[in-house]
Amino acid sequence: MIDQIKLDENLVAQAKAHGASIASDVLAFVQGHTTVAVERTICRLLGIDGVNQVYAPYANVLVEHLKEWGLLSIGAAYFIAAAHLETKMSPQEIAEAVDQGQLQLGSFALPPGVTASDVLAPYINQSLKKIAEQRAKREEKIAAEPKKDRPLIYCIVATGNIYEDITQSVAAARQGADIIAVIRTTGQSLLDYVPYGATTEGFGGTYATQENFRLMRQALDQVGEELGRYIRLTNYCSGLCMPEIAAMGALERLDMMLNDALYGILFRDINMQRTLIDQHFSRQINAVAGIIINTGEDNYLTTADAVEEAHTVIASQILNEQLALAAGLPSEQMGLGHAFEIDPNVQGGFVLELAHALLSRSLFPQAPLKYMPPTKFMTGNIFKGQSQNTMFNIASYLTGQNIHLLGMLTEAIHTPFMSDRALSIENALMVFTSMAGLAEELEIKSGGKIEKRAQLVLEKALELLEEIDQNKLFHALEKGVFADISRSSQGGKGLDGVAKKDERYENPFSQIWS
Amino acid sequence: MQDKNFIKPYGDTLNDGKIQISFTLPLDAGAKAQAAASQIMEKLGLEDIVIAQEQSLSPGFTFYVAYGSFKAAIDLDTIVVLENEQKALTIEETDELIKRELGRKLTVIGASTGTDAHTVGIDAIMNRKGFNGRFGLERYDMLITHNLGSQVLNETLLQKAVQENADVILVSQTVTQKDIHIHNLTELIEMAEAEGLRDKMVFICGGARITHELAKELGYDAGFGSGKYADDVATFMVKELIRRKESNF
Numbered sequence: 001m002i003d004q005i006k007l008d009e010n011l012v013a014q015a016k017a018h019g020a021s022i023a024s025d026v027l028a029f030v031q032g033h034t035t036v037a038v039e040r041t042i043c044r045l046l047g048i049d050g051v052n053q054v055y056a057p058y059a060n061v062l063v064e065h066l067k068e069w070g071l072l073s074i075g076a077a078y079f080i081a082a083a084h085l086e087t088k089m090s091p092q093e094i095a096e097a098v099d100q101g102q103l104q105l106g107s108f109a110l111p112p113g114v115t116a117s118d119v120l121a122p123y124i125n126q127s128l129k130k131i132a133e134q135r136a137k138r139e140e141k142i143a144a145e146p147k148k149d150r151p152l153i154y155c156i157v158a159t160g161n162i163y164e165d166i167t168q169s170v171a172a173a174r175q176g177a178d179i180i181a182v183i184r185t186t187g188q189s190l191l192d193y194v195p196y197g198a199t200t201e202g203f204g205g206t207y208a209t210q211e212n213f214r215l216m217r218q219a220l221d222q223v224g225e226e227l228g229r230y231i232r233l234t235n236y237c238s239g240l241c242m243p244e245i246a247a248m249g250a251l252e253r254l255d256m257m258l259n260d261a262l263y264g265i266l267f268r269d270i271n272m273q274r275t276l277i278d279q280h281f282s283r284q285i286n287a288v289a290g291i292i293i294n295t296g297e298d299n300y301l302t303t304a305d306a307v308e309e310a311h312t313v314i315a316s317q318i319l320n321e322q323l324a325l326a327a328g329l330p331s332e333q334m335g336l337g338h339a340f341e342i343d344p345n346v347q348g349g350f351v352l353e354l355a356h357a358l359l360s361r362s363l364f365p366q367a368p369l370k371y372m373p374p375t376k377f378m379t380g381n382i383f384k385g386q387s388q389n390t391m392f393n394i395a396s397y398l399t400g401q402n403i404h405l406l407g408m409l410t411e412a413i414h415t416p417f418m419s420d421r422a423l424s425i426e427n428a429l430m431v432f433t434s435m436a437g438l439a440e441e442l443e444i445k446s447g448g449k450i451e452k453r454a455q456l457v458l459e460k461a462l463e464l465l466e467e468i469d470q471n472k473l474f475h476a477l478e479k480g481v482f483a484d485i486s487r488s489s490q491g492g493k494g495l496d497g498v499a500k501k502d503e504r505y506e507n508p509f510s511q512i513w514s
Numbered sequence: 515m516q517d518k519n520f521i522k523p524y525g526d527t528l529n530d531g532k533i534q535i536s537f538t539l540p541l542d543a544g545a546k547a548q549a550a551a552s553q554i555m556e557k558l559g560l561e562d563i564v565i566a567q568e569q570s571l572s573p574g575f576t577f578y579v580a581y582g583s584f585k586a587a588i589d590l591d592t593i594v595v596l597e598n599e600q601k602a603l604t605i606e607e608t609d610e611l612i613k614r615e616l617g618r619k620l621t622v623i624g625a626s627t628g629t630d631a632h633t634v635g636i637d638a639i640m641n642r643k644g645f646n647g648r649f650g651l652e653r654y655d656m657l658i659t660h661n662l663g664s665q666v667l668n669e670t671l672l673q674k675a676v677q678e679n680a681d682v683i684l685v686s687q688t689v690t691q692k693d694i695h696i697h698n699l700t701e702l703i704e705m706a707e708a709e710g711l712r713d714k715m716v717f718i719c720g721g722a723r724i725t726h727e728l729a730k731e732l733g734y735d736a737g738f739g740s741g742k743y744a745d746d747v748a749t750f751m752v753k754e755l756i757r758r759k760e761s762n763f
Contacts, residue, residue, distance in 0.1 A: 171575060175572065189631070269663065303637055343646075417538065419537075484641075
């Protein structure tokens, strides 16, 4: 990779200090609250799985029961522990009994001095053990594969049918993909439950379910074994079930999760209190599971201009970084996002792309950056599209990006055919092979266009972070500082699933991970 | 073939009929798969077939790039197209036309409906900035616009339209897998008809896979696909509203 560019250290420190201050405000709020999604996640981590006769997940049944009786603020762990102590039923049996109307959790209470963490220790430890084992297995497999001195190739599958997805993914792995992301069906982010079992019907993607995770993991392990590589698996822990999906991913050894602190608020109109609480717990889970998060800054550029709004990407990366640190997620697991979205007809646009990519690289030297391909200016001209993707591949290689989401020549036409993916992988591998060694031969001219551009974007990002810090994040989002989208702290989806914690409240997992 | 109204694809010589095609077969590469690829080309009505590339994608899947000459010719005189080919007016011209002919501001409600999470289409048409240097509807002085964003239910869209006394409804559909956009667009028109709103407002749909012809078939006033911008949409809706006014609609 080309060496980092020289940045004004003082500006960098100021920008990060503002980010840290914003994040600590958010953390203070988060620590006093819980959500239905957080409670369902605790249920799942205590071993509650499966669905009832009308396909409602037992985790939802139990948490809805608490909500109905006004007990959400005391939390699921407390009542499961109390019921377990008295009835000796397992968490799963408790959930099933609640579903049958045989248990009323409000009638149980923990004796003074007894904590849910103590009572439920065997169940808690079982999950922790499984997560630790999955993490160790991943680390072992990665240690055994050849190191790659180039961006990792990330491909998307989106057939809607998990079995067809597997066929496509296995083919992509054989063609050279390092990472497979299964796109979720459109609309899943707004479901307040996680569907169950293997699924074959989705639109523009496939349902994220624990069984689908398991099936894909198994297939990728198998083909990875055959190829002598570890094929990484990605899904989406975003939307109204953010931490639940993180837990499923941790149990089924996903390697990466799309997980942005602000994306749901801005682009899915999910309530900001809900999202910020959920993202915190989901990141604690991702942190302990060794899962790399992928943040969604590329989305700003698909709605706004990539030149004018470049600084919003940087400001958001710093916010995502600081919120992740607050959740205990190390830099090595931060796949901070950005994108190659400048209009290809802009004079010198490629130079600006290099400046932006190097700025991210230099600001977050330890982070496995996630670089997104052109989408906004892709037309139906597949031949032009292939050329745009070649330029993107070159920028990614030269600037040392890590997680390289491959552009598809048929972007803007359909979800990728098997051949689209093969042609794109071939293109990227050709660039990476043929250019190997070039980056080390190049230096960025001191005081030149690239350095100046990076400095300018950083200055504007600092201004924006100052403004957010002054207003506090909630108010800044109400004012619409990101992507020209304004959201109310009392509006959006999922607010009724937020509760202020009672003094009896316990989240045994969050306690261990904090 | 001498008749200029008969047409064939053009490679490098008039009427050579050359076509390039690529496709994947669920077969391992080899003589048998190649013969199958040639037969597919023949059945498409091609001759002088050349399989230029045979590339294995994965065990059991092979990619082909092939060329052939189209045997038939298309008689242009038999083709009737339903196209929305008005020349787009400028923002100033449109505003002026609204003032002069309609004498009031028009209200436009737009959304990406159903489960579709993509705002790229509706934003390209409505956002002030527009797309590709063609400014969006928010920039017009004589338009009051409401962009409801993505994943808007059809009923929410209609509710809002009634509440705002909308003149025009814009629906964007980006995801088209398994024809979900057709179901969604049809549902909206059916609901509008049931509520007696269909003729009170101009219904326009848009998206990369939407054509004017498809839109008309589904009961919309117009459809705009790729390569169409806010000024095309604005021009259509204003002229349509003037037409309705003049015919005392």
